[in-house]
Amino acid sequence: MRMNLEGTSLKREDIDSKRVLTTRFRSNAFYAWDTGRGIGRYLQGLKAGEIWGTHCDTCNRTVVPPRIFCERCMKNQVSWVKLQDTGIINTFSICYVNWDASRVEEPHLPAVIEIDGASQGHGILHVLDEVNPKDLKIGMKVKAVWKRPEERNADITDILYWKPY
Amino acid sequence: MSNSVAIVGVGYTPTRKLxxxxxxxxxxxxxxxxxxxxxxxxxxxxxxGFISCAEDFLEGTSIFDEYTPDQLGGIQKPMHTISGDTLLGLATAVMNIRTGLQQLVVVEAHSKASNIKTLDAILHYATDPILTRPLHLNPHFIAGLEMQRFLDISKNTLEQCAEVVVKNKRNALKNDLSTYGTRLTTREVLSSEPTSTPLTQLQHAEPTDGAIVFVLASSKIAKKMNRTPVWIKGCGWISDAPSLETRDWNRCAYAALSAQMAYRQAGIRNPKKQIDFFEIDDTFSYKELEHLEALGIYETGKSGKALLQGALDPDGKTPTNVSGGSLGMGHVLEATGGFRTLEIVKQLRAEAGPRQLDKVKTGLAFSWRGLPTTSGVTMIYSQKGA
Known part of the structure; x- marks a missing residue:
């Protein structure tokens, strides 16, 4: 025998006509995170159209985004290294689902891009464009497309997207 | 006593407003x-193993334990978050070590209160969404309700509460980590801006930034690592029924019961005699007196008079918040109990400098989770262990 577990779903009119008790508030959770020395300098670099990483002198490893200590050896003997604004795709996805679960016509193309000049496997998360999604491949060479200098705001969107070259 | 656990290392940043x-x-x-x-x-x-004491809503990041391994050297190791004060994290570390599966455990807590632009709103989200939030009251009203009732029941006075502020901010002047050390009069405290009566502005501890990290070890390795390990003799934690409608406003059961749990483990029958000094929650002025009484150090209504007689001063019989407490050092969110513990570690190691107490062997730390909660943790620390 099939059990009836469907319940009674709420409808918009139930809420509008106050047949059900509702309470309403707007989220008021605001933060202003200190970026500190590592990410602070990284973001300032983006404003100047540059990508900076840090090199751990102990582990001989260059990471991006930069950090002022190495999470492997836990030392803070790091030096700053200016990297290229080119790289290769480490991994990507073609996303047809928006954050609110709606479908998108033009798919979003997030990717991890290994930055030229950083140690192998080290890269940043960003988005791709000016590319047919069908052509995307791991290992594809891409380069940054920057906002115009006067539009840059020292944030990650100072790079508009990455495209194959 | 092979089951004993000790603090063998502590590191911290100064507490600062920004x-x-x-x-x-x-x-x-x-x-x-x-x-x-x-x-x-x-x-x-x-x-x-690693334990991070953090509340996602205070960090502004969900699943915050994903963000903690790097800076602790904890990558590819067991790590979890305790959504609570440092003392709850320390109690968890004690249990981890007592399982025998871990010998060396790190506990971290921090506050970046300066980064939270709507801290009162975050507190508001801790109140009941159906019964309390729609009333749109700043959540500090709960402290006002509690203090009103506490004074009525205990017969401690407003002046005595103000004296807690005077004492702790004076103590903080001898603590080079503190931010809010100053000389005040009770009159200045009572005539500061009223907030939720009977509270005035100077009776609130100020949200402050700071970080603290502890290393805990089993008795097997503690003595080899550090010549002056600080032993955790007892830990108790209690959550009472928190609802504003039905909670027991007449007594502070979370403090009383957590202390009893810790006293049992530590073999303490007379806490006032067996414990040399106290670092306890003073998020609001009255909380220090309320907690001292609930912990059984003073009978109901006797802590305020003892304070005025100097018994809570560094040279008194029951030194309380020699560090300056949260009123003097600032309230460092989940790191608060950590900074209370830090003072005990320093005192028991005889490293407290100008505020070093004479011949102290055992200290008590107590933390309250803050508004609107009715939960707390008691820890007993001692020079003597395994």
């Missing part, structure tokens, strides 16, 4: 490297 020069990760790293050095750790790779 810390724009460091990210929370960089701030924790700073505390972390000092703690590992203090514990004479050969390598962070020797640590078996």
């Amino acid at each position: 810390t724009p020069e460091v990210s929370y990760k960089e701030m924790i790293y700073e505390a972390c490297v000092r703690a590992y050095h203090d514990a004479n750790l050969a390598s962070h790779r020797d640590i078996d």
Whole structure:
């Protein structure tokens, strides 16, 4: 025998006509995170159209985004290294689902891009464009497309997207 | 006593109103490297497990334990978050070590209160969404309700509460980590801006930034690592029914019961005689008196008079918040109990400098989770252990 577990779903009119008790508030959770020395300098670099990483002198490893200590050896003997604004795709996805679960016509193309000049496997998360999604491949060479200098705001969107070259 | 657990290392940053020069990760790293050095750790790779005391809503990041391994040297190691004060994290570390599965455990807590632009709103979200939030009251009203009732029941006075502020901010002047040390009069405290009566502005501890990291070890390795381990003799934690409608406003059961749990473990029958000094929650002025009475150090209504007679001063019979407490050092969110513990570690190691107490062997730390909660943790620390 099939059990009836469907319940009674709420409808918009139930809420509008106050047949059900509702309470309403707007989220008021605001933060202003200190970026500190590592990410602070990284973001300032983006404003100047540059990508900076840090090199751990102990582990001989260059990471991006930069950090002022190495999470492997836990030392803070790091030096700053200016990297290229080119790289290769480490991994990507073609996303047809928006954050609110709606479908998108033009798919979003997030990717991890290994930055030229950083140690192998080290890269940043960003988005791709000016590319047919069908052509995307791991290992594809891409380069940054920057906002115009006067539009840059020292944030990650100072790079508009990455495209194959 | 092979089951004993000790604090073998501690590292920290000073408590400060603003810390724009460091990210929370960089701030924790700073505390972390000092703690590992203090514990004479050969390598962070020797640590078996990590506990981070953090509340996602205060961080502004969900699943915050994903953001904590890097700065502690905890990558590819067991790590979890305790959504509570440092003392709850320390109690958890004690249990981890007592399982026998871990010998060396790190506990971290921090506050970047300066980064939270709507802290009162975050507190508001801790109240009941159906019964309380729609009334749109600043959540500090709960402290006002509690203090009103506490004074009525205990017959402690407003002046005595103000004297807690005067004492703790005076104590803080001798603590080079503190931010709010100053000389005040009770009149200045009572005539500061009223907030939720009977509270006035100076009776609130100010949200402050800071980070603290502890290294805990089993008795098997504690003495080898540190010549002056601080032993955890008892830990108790209690959550009472929190609803504003039905909670017992007449007594502070969470403090009383958590203390009884810790006293049982530590073999303490007469806490006033057996414990030399106290570092306890003073998020609001009255809380210090309320907690002292609930912990059984003073009978109901007797703590205020004892305070006025100097018994809570550094040279009194029951020194309380020699560090300056949260009123003097600032309220460092989940790190609050950590900074109370820090003072006990310093005193028991005889490293407290100008505020060093004479012949102290046992200290008690007590933390309250803050508004609107009715939960707390008691820890008993001692020079003597396994």
